[in-house]
Amino acid sequence: xxxxxxxxxxxxxxxxxxxxxxxxxxxxxxxxxxxxxxxxxxxxxxxxxxxxxxxxxxxxxxxxxxxxxxxxxxxxxxxxxxxxxxxxxxxxxxxxxxxxxxxxxxxxxxxxxxxxxxxxxxxxxxxxxxxxxxxxxxxxxxxxxxxxxxxxxxxxxxxxxxxxxxxxxxxxxxxxxxxxxxxxxxxxxxxxxxxxxxxxxxxxxxxxxxxxxxxxxxxxxxxxxxxxxxxxxxxxxxxxxxxxxxxxxxxxxxxxxxxxxxxxxxxxxxx
Amino acid sequence: xxxxxxxxxxxxxxxxxxxxxxxxxxxxxxxxxxxxxxxxxxxxxxxxxxxxxxxxxxxxxxxxxxxxxxxxxxxxxxxxxxxxxxxxxxxxxxxxxxxxxxxxxxxxxxxxxxxxxxxxxxxxxxxxxxxxxxxxxxxxxxxxxxxxxxxxxxxxxxxxxxxxxxxxxxxxxxxxxxxxxxxxxxxxxxxxxxxxxxxxxxxxxxxxxxxxxxxxxxxxxxxxxxxxxxxxxxxxxxxxxxxxxxxxxxxxxxxxxxxxxxxxxxxxxxx
Numbered sequence: 369x370x371x372x373x374x375x376x377x378x379x380x381x382x383x384x385x386x387x388x389x390x391x392x393x394x395x396x397x398x399x400x401x402x403x404x405x406x407x408x409x410x411x412x413x414x415x416x417x418x419x420x421x422x423x424x425x426x427x428x429x430x431x432x433x434x435x436x437x438x439x440x441x442x443x444x445x446x447x448x449x450x451x452x453x454x455x456x457x458x459x460x461x462x463x464x465x466x467x468x469x470x471x472x473x474x475x476x477x478x479x480x481x482x483x484x485x486x487x488x489x490x491x492x493x494x495x496x497x498x499x500x501x502x503x504x505x506x507x508x509x510x511x512x513x514x515x516x517x518x519x520x521x522x523x524x525x526x527x528x529x530x531x532x533x534x535x536x537x538x539x540x541x542x543x544x545x546x547x548x549x550x551x552x553x554x555x556x557x558x559x560x561x562x563x564x565x566x567x568x569x570x571x572x573x574x575x576x577x578x579x580x581x582x583x584x585x586x587x588x589x590x591x592x593x594x595x596x597x598x599x600x601x602x603x604x605x606x607x608x609x610x611x612x613x614x615x616x617x618x619x620x621x622x623x624x625x626x627x628x629x630x631x632x633x634x635x636x637x638x639x
Numbered sequence: 640x641x642x643x644x645x646x647x648x649x650x651x652x653x654x655x656x657x658x659x660x661x662x663x664x665x666x667x668x669x670x671x672x673x674x675x676x677x678x679x680x681x682x683x684x685x686x687x688x689x690x691x692x693x694x695x696x697x698x699x700x701x702x703x704x705x706x707x708x709x710x711x712x713x714x715x716x717x718x719x720x721x722x723x724x725x726x727x728x729x730x731x732x733x734x735x736x737x738x739x740x741x742x743x744x745x746x747x748x749x750x751x752x753x754x755x756x757x758x759x760x761x762x763x764x765x766x767x768x769x770x771x772x773x774x775x776x777x778x779x780x781x782x783x784x785x786x787x788x789x790x791x792x793x794x795x796x797x798x799x800x801x802x803x804x805x806x807x808x809x810x811x812x813x814x815x816x817x818x819x820x821x822x823x824x825x826x827x828x829x830x831x832x833x834x835x836x837x838x839x840x841x842x843x844x845x846x847x848x849x850x851x852x853x854x855x856x857x858x859x860x861x862x863x864x865x866x867x868x869x870x871x872x873x874x875x876x877x878x879x880x881x882x883x884x885x886x887x888x889x890x891x892x893x894x895x896x897x898x899x900x901x902x903x904x905x906x907x908x909x910x
Contacts, residue, residue: 381764427765456767493652494698494769496727 371436374446375470377462380428382607383497384457388422388431397422397458401433404453409438419472419479419615423567425607427498430461430480432615434472440465472615478542478622480560480614481569483605485577488553499554500609502577506555510586511546514579517589518544518559518572519627525596527572528565529604537596539563542626544572558613560622567604575602642707645717646741648733651699653878654768655728659693659702668693668729672704675724680709690743690750690886694838696878698769701732701751703886705743711736743886749813749893751831751885752840754876756848759824770825771880773848777826781857782817785850788860789815789830789843790898796867798843799836800875808867810834813897815843829884831893838875846873 378397386394390402398416405414416435422428437446443463450460486492486499487506495501521540528537543560557576559569575592578584584602592601616622623629649668657665661673669687676685687706693699708717714734721731757763757770758777766772792811799808814831828847830840846863849855855873863872887893894900 379764381767451762456762457764459762459764461761490732491722491727491730493650493728493730496652498765 369438371438372440373434373436373466373468373470374443375432375434375464375466375472376446376450376460378428378431378433379459379461380431381457381497382422382425382427385424387424387426388418388420388428397428397431398433400454400458401450404450405435405437407453408449412438417472419476420612422610422612423607425497426610426612427608428612429482430614431612432472432476432617434466434470436468470617475617476563476615477619478560478562478616479564479612480543480558480616481564482611482613483557483559483569483573483609484611485555485557485573485609486553487555497608500573500606504577504581506580507582507586508546508548508580510582511576511580513586514576514589515544515546515557517587517593522593523596524565524568524593526592526598526601527568527575528598529567529571530598537565539565539568540628542623542628560626562622569610570605570607571598571601571603573605573609577605578602640709642709643711644705644707644737644739644741645714646703646705646735646737646743647717647721647731649699649702649704650730650732651702652728652768653693653696653698656695658695658697659689659691659699668699668702669704671725671729672721675721676706676708678724679720683709688743690747691883693881693883694878696768697881697883698879699883700753701885702883703743703747703888705737705741707739741888746888747834747886748890749831749833749887750835750883751814751829751887752835753882753884754828754830754840754844754880755882756826756828756844756880757824758826768879771844771877775848775852777851778853778857779817779819779851781853782847782851784857785847785860786815786817786828788858788864793864794867795836795839795864797863797869797872798839798846799869800838800842801869808836810836810839811899813894813899831897833893840881841876841878842869842872842874844876844880848876849873 380397385397388397390396390398401416414435416433419432447460447463484499486495486501489503491501519541523538525537539561541561543558546555546557549556579586579588651668656668659668661667661669672687685706687704690703718731718734755770757766757772760774762772790812794809796808810832812832814829817826817828820827850857850859
């Protein structure tokens with residue numbers, strides 16, 4: 369059957385979902401979107417493909433999915449239909465018709481995550497689902513050094529949930545940075561890389577906050593990358609501070625503004 | 640029995656509560672706090688008194704309550720105990736020991752409410768519980784005129800839920816204003832007054848947005864105040880945009896920065 373491939377960028381509030389990926393008994397983002405598509409096609413089951421999973425409670429500002437639709441529907445209609453058949457927890461931001469060669473997962477050249485830490489003394493009821501609360505003193509200098517140590521190509525075994533089955537734990541982190549949002553009393557961490565292991569960003573944060581507190585030396589990241597032992601790294605930080613911000617399909621976009629960007633990067637193609 | 644009166648300022652995310660006031664079968668803010676107090680006193684039932692109710696889904700940044708506690712506990716301990724025995728949806732911000740003369744409801748000299756309207760074209764999953772989405776053109780000049788017409792002492796019958804049993808519908812609105820938060824694509828409305836009728840702010844917003852759209856003339860507020868008919872005003876806007884921001888117990892504080900403030904105001908005392 370002739371089908372049309374759609375690439376779609378979505379945002380979601382992960383609070384009430386058991387993550388992105390479809391589950392037999394729990395509500396998931398993929399499950400809700402596939403249900404909407406089934407209504408639109410009057411019963412045809414369409415499987416969507418995401419750029420990757422997000423865990424329960426993790427949010428997305430720019431998750432990318434693709435699927436093959438039985439007819440060619442104008443992109444504005446596709447956007448409107450999906451938005452009206454899903455709850456306000458999911459927002460379809462952008463719809464594009466792409467060639468059959470496009471694949472939301474296999475063709476990624478990188479991803480960007482952010483993690484919000486609320487450093488105000490008191491907890492804020494309006495941030496409880498959207499930040500991690502951490503009211504301890506922050507040594508910014510130690511934090512910056514530790515972030516620098518994360519950047520580059522390393523074996524990130526120490527920062528991968530130990531129940532993960534993946535073999536190759538080598539990834540390249542293009543950017544690991546933090547900014548202080550003084551108005552909101554928050555630290556906003558940004559991580560850009562060619563790929564991320566299971567729970568990698570959340571274990572980075574759990575470890576970085578211990579370094580920022582002085583509970584670990586500022587150069588502990590270097591040691592942790594060496595020892596390749598999950599048990600020596602910090603805890604897995606709570607999911608609600610984590611946002612999948614952007615998924616890249618072009619290496620120039622993925623590395624732009626980082627030390628890993630060169631005018632030749634684009635020609636390297638997908639890695 | 641000798642008791643100590645506590646005045647407490649709380650914030651809450653109203654999303655998962657059936658309003659402030661205790662209900663036999665539903666979860667409420669008052670119910671959660673009274674449960675925490677019962678645990679603290681090992682079984683003594685303490686009734687709390689709020690400055691007023693808030694409806695289901697309405698938020699508070701500065702709700703005030705008082706209650707009488709059987710022993711005099713240091714304020715820091717009271718704050719810590721209540722925060723640890725309630726969920727993160729409620730935050731006790733400030734605790735004060737007050738005289739037996741203080742009353743959270745009867746002694747108010749005014750309240751401040753805000754209402755957030757998200758005017759971005761697309762809905763935002765992260766604002767769905769905290770703003771009203773309204774993607775239509777806004778005539779700021781008409782809006783400003785209508786807000787000016789609200790200020791002052793009027794019979795607000797047209798802006799009171801018709802099932803309300805209150806007799807006297809005359810209130811003084813000290814401030815009715817709006818600012819544009821361009822960075823977030825929001826309109827933030829502020830209302831300060833000596834008291835508010837049931838659903839008054841939400842009916843203001845439902846009517847004001849029709850004026851801003853050009854669906855009502857800019858001077859329609861004047862007419863609505865005259866006709867004293869709830870059916871001629873606009874709809875009751877959704878609860879999730881509404882915040883109880885501050886409760887005043889001093890007339891100078893309540894009117895500060897408005898045309899209703901005079902150096903003599905304070906001497907007028909409670910009205």
